[in-house]
Amino acid sequence: MKRKLELRITVFAIALLGLATIARVSTVHGQTATKSGSEVKIDNFTFAPQDLTVPAGTSVRWVNRDDIPHTVVSDDKTTFKSKALDTDDSFSYTFTKPGTYSYFCSIHPKMTAKVIVQ
Amino acid sequence: MKAKDNDLLLHDHNHDGIDRRGFLKCMAWAGTGAVCVLSGGVLKSYSLSRLSDLPSGHAKGDFSFVQISDSHMGFNKAANQDVVGTLNAAVQKINALSVAPQFLLHTGDISHLAKPEEFDAVDQILKSCVAKDVHYVPGEHDFIGDDGKLFLDRYGKNTKGSGWYSFDQKGVHFVGLVNVMNLKAGGLGSLGNEQLEWLESDVKHLSKSTPIVVFAHIPLWSVYPQWGWGTDDGAQALSYLKKFGSVTVLNGHIHQTMQKVEGNITFHTAASTAFPQPQPGQADSPGPMKVPAQQLRTLLGITDVNFIRGKHALAVVDSNLV
Numbered sequence: 001m002k003r004k005l006e007l008r009i010t011v012f013a014i015a016l017l018g019l020a021t022i023a024r025v026s027t028v029h030g031q032t033a034t035k036s037g038s039e040v041k042i043d044n045f046t047f048a049p050q051d052l053t054v055p056a057g058t059s060v061r062w063v064n065r066d067d068i069p070h071t072v073v074s075d076d077k078t079t080f081k082s083k084a085l086d087t088d089d090s091f092s093y094t095f096t097k098p099g100t101y102s103y104f105c106s107i108h109p110k111m112t113a114k115v116i117v118q
Numbered sequence: 119m120k121a122k123d124n125d126l127l128l129h130d131h132n133h134d135g136i137d138r139r140g141f142l143k144c145m146a147w148a149g150t151g152a153v154c155v156l157s158g159g160v161l162k163s164y165s166l167s168r169l170s171d172l173p174s175g176h177a178k179g180d181f182s183f184v185q186i187s188d189s190h191m192g193f194n195k196a197a198n199q200d201v202v203g204t205l206n207a208a209v210q211k212i213n214a215l216s217v218a219p220q221f222l223l224h225t226g227d228i229s230h231l232a233k234p235e236e237f238d239a240v241d242q243i244l245k246s247c248v249a250k251d252v253h254y255v256p257g258e259h260d261f262i263g264d265d266g267k268l269f270l271d272r273y274g275k276n277t278k279g280s281g282w283y284s285f286d287q288k289g290v291h292f293v294g295l296v297n298v299m300n301l302k303a304g305g306l307g308s309l310g311n312e313q314l315e316w317l318e319s320d321v322k323h324l325s326k327s328t329p330i331v332v333f334a335h336i337p338l339w340s341v342y343p344q345w346g347w348g349t350d351d352g353a354q355a356l357s358y359l360k361k362f363g364s365v366t367v368l369n370g371h372i373h374q375t376m377q378k379v380e381g382n383i384t385f386h387t388a389a390s391t392a393f394p395q396p397q398p399g400q401a402d403s404p405g406p407m408k409v410p411a412q413q414l415r416t417l418l419g420i421t422d423v424n425f426i427r428g429k430h431a432l433a434v435v436d437s438n439l440v
Contacts, residue, residue: 044402044403044405045345045402045403045404045405046403066405067195067196067197067405067406068195068405068406069230069231069259069262071262075303083263084231084232084262084263086231087195102303103303104303104304106301107258107259107262108258108346109301109302109303109304109305109306109346110304110305110306110343110344110345110346112303112304
């Protein structure tokens with residue numbers, strides 16, 4: 001009888017430990033998600049915000065909400081270059097090095113913006 | 119009438135007797151379906167229903183062709199969810215012309231996303247056009263994702279560089295230019311040095327009485343730079359054409375008809391067969407303009423161009439799809 005109780009307590013303790021571990025992992029993941037969340041909205045032939053400042057290591061995500069396709073291309077056309085983003089398509093790039101990254105839409109080159117990485 | 123008055127520059131540099139007031143009055147009629155014919159330096163207008171009254175009719179050597187533009191096959195947003203239907207309507211309009219055109223010029227944005235099935239669909243629809251020859255120049259949408267590789271595979275035979283070329287038809291010299299390649303951040307359309315050098319040598323030895331028709335996607339003149347409606351090195355291209363007595367520049371890209379005359383050069387942009395765009399500065403951005411359903415086809419159209427030999431006349435007529 002006592003042994004069964006001990007067993008149940010042990011199983012329960014292991015389960016609690018497991019849950020705690022999962023919870024901790026989730027919290028860590030949550031913290032990472034918050035830190036990496038930086039989004040640029042594309043709409044009306046505009047990148048918003050036009051100037052985005054982020055810390056190094058940030059993954060920036062562009063989402064096209066316009067009714068026409070756009071691209072996200074660094075001015076030098078090599079650092080980053082998305083494929084054509086139709087409405088609701090997205091593109092991400094992680095900025096590891098500090099600097100100012102000017103970019104534009106290669107289909108509509110008057111659309112320009114920049115990401116400032118600190 | 120789509121063209122803004124301040125785009126209708128008319129200076130009597132050549133003392134050719136064109137009366138400015140008469141020209142503007144004539145152009146005002148063009149929006150409702152009239153033909154403005156320049157005949158011996160005098161402008162006359164004829165309503166579309168009285169085209170048979172045109173000075174010389176279709177004598178030997180005369181011919182006509184049709185420009186279509188911006189079919190954006192694959193587009194399916196609110197401004198037009200049936201670009202197949204409106205392109206078909208354009209073909210029907212062409213097939214109903216009293217004189218069948220010799221060929222079509224498509225001034226680009228054939229496709230919306232440069233996908234093979236989009237080009238296929240346009241090819242299929244144009245098969246039922248009475249004009250079997252189609253000459254293409256690419257729009258920026260046709261170059262999406264692959265710098266035009268697919269477009270050039272399909273339509274680039276006998277072209278140079280990014281797809282430029284010229285050909286002659288009944289004494290008229292046609293030049294197809296590409297101004298949508300290698301666009302730079304913050305820039306407009308661009309022809310590039312290689313193409314400009316080719317153009318200069320292509321027209322150098324032609325007699326100045328040769329009528330010239332230049333066609334390219336983005337307007338070669340500055341329509342509205344804030345929206346990318348212009349070509350950075352367009353003026354240089356036009357400088358090679360100064361000597362010619364009759365130059366017609368046909369463009370697309372802006373999805374509305376617009377016309378400007380400067381000396382011997384007539385600039386004309388065609389409507390789209392897919393969706394209209396706002397007039398310069400009339401909206402936040404140059405994107406697809408949604409209009410009431412019954413109005414859509416009045417803002418889409420084709421352009422019929424008639425060459426009448428001996429009269430220095432290239433009659434450019436826009437008609438909508440209604």
